[in-house]
Amino acid sequence: MILIIGGMGFIGLNTALRLLDTGESVVITQHSAHRVPDALTPYLNDRAFVDRMDVTKLYEVMDVASRHKVDSIISFAAPPARGISPQEDYRIYTTGLQNTLEAARILGMRRVSLASSTSVYGSIPEGPFREDMPLPIHSGTQVEAFKKGMEIHAFHYAARAGVNVVSLRIGSIYGPYYYSMFNPMSRMCHAALKGEDPDFSDRPGGTINEDDEGDWTYVGDLARGIQLVHTADTLPHDTYNIGSGAATSTKRVLEAVQKSLPDAVCSALKPGRTPSNAHNPVMDLSRIGEDVGYAPEHDIDSGIAAPLPPPRGGVAAACAWGPPPPRPSTRHSRSSRRSVEIGGTWHTSSFPHRRESSRWPPGHTGTRWGGAPGRWHSVHNRGTSRIAWCRRVLMAPPTPSSHEGRNLVPRPA
DSSP states (O other), rough: EEEEEEETTTHHHHHHHHHTTOOOEEEEEEOOOOEEEEEGGGTTTTTEEEEEOOOOOHHHHHHHHHHOOEEEEEEEEOOTTTTTTTTHHHHHHHHHHHHHHHHHHHHHHHHEEEEEGGGGTTTOOOBBBBTTTTOOOOOOSSSHHHHHHEEEHHHHHHHHHHHHEEEEOEEEEETTTSSSSSHHHHHHHHHHHOOOOOTTTTSSGGGGTTEEEEEEEEHHHHHHHHHHHHSSOSSOEEEEESOSOEEHHHHHHHHHHHHHHHOOOOEEEESOTTTTTTOOBBBHHHHHHHHHHOOOOOHHHHHHHHHHOOOOOOOOOOHHHOOOOOOOOOOOSOOOOOEEETTEEEEEEEEOOOHHHHHHHHOOOOOOOOOOOEEEEEETTTTTEEEEOEEEEEOOOOOOOOSSSSOOOOOOO
């Protein structure tokens, strides 16, 4: 059983589907997301399980891992790309990493694969980038800084604790189930489908530079690379680039989009290159090719036009991207039931809230999935009253449940 932390995110979900397609069983954790996409429904409660987990709480990581008999972890845990605050970014990265590695050590897991990024090469002026290149201490973005730090801390911990840790340096990704609308091709595709010009008003000057390049990688190729590395019996290295093998300019991206959607336009595309954009920023794939046989199957043209594999439909990947539908309110006056989207339909399951900001009256008694009362306690943070649900985790065998794989362990009265 493979635990995928952050498995409801863009890359995590595609990786989960790839693992399921190759016969693996997975536990997908979600923290802030409350949805189960259609593509997972054929596997739910058979080889795919969905569980709520906050990676910054060790008891929750241990609880999920022990109940599902997890033998390895793939972690995509990270704060939002645009950041929350420096303090909160640090807390999520460092505490989450510690808890993941400690759970793996205690439970004797086979391997922990950590999602790093091509951003670790962000301060190197020219590619191609190899895994054994020295990386400068200076970091221009929070992703670059934290991914470098993650690798340093994780490998030191692994050496001291005897944990098998692998770092996956992931390229710039596009493809199905992408919903943040941050990368250029997603905006171009969605605008073309609506007959509009894409909006880049959040970028400096409201424009993007046509000569800026990235290692744009189709997510299906990435998921296959992650699967090959993570499931390999032995690995001669602990760091792997996973990318497309080519540097693609923003102008070339628009041309690829126009091959699938001829009406696509982008008036925000201007000549020039951003000064900080590296020349030929492609990751070298020699190591992963030699060790596990990975090679990308898609270039930018075939990736954007790629159909989704059955049974997920035959819509071009460029047209399959998009944000999830609006989530209905999960706040109820006298109940601890929560709405969850499964297969495009919203269902309500009785399981404990874990939102510390929920507006519940102090001393409120909620209802757990078994119908027994849960306990709520009032805590104060900088003078603001919040309600935090506190429970003690029991390291008990899995308890049968029909709530979409959330076999929650009841706390004692």
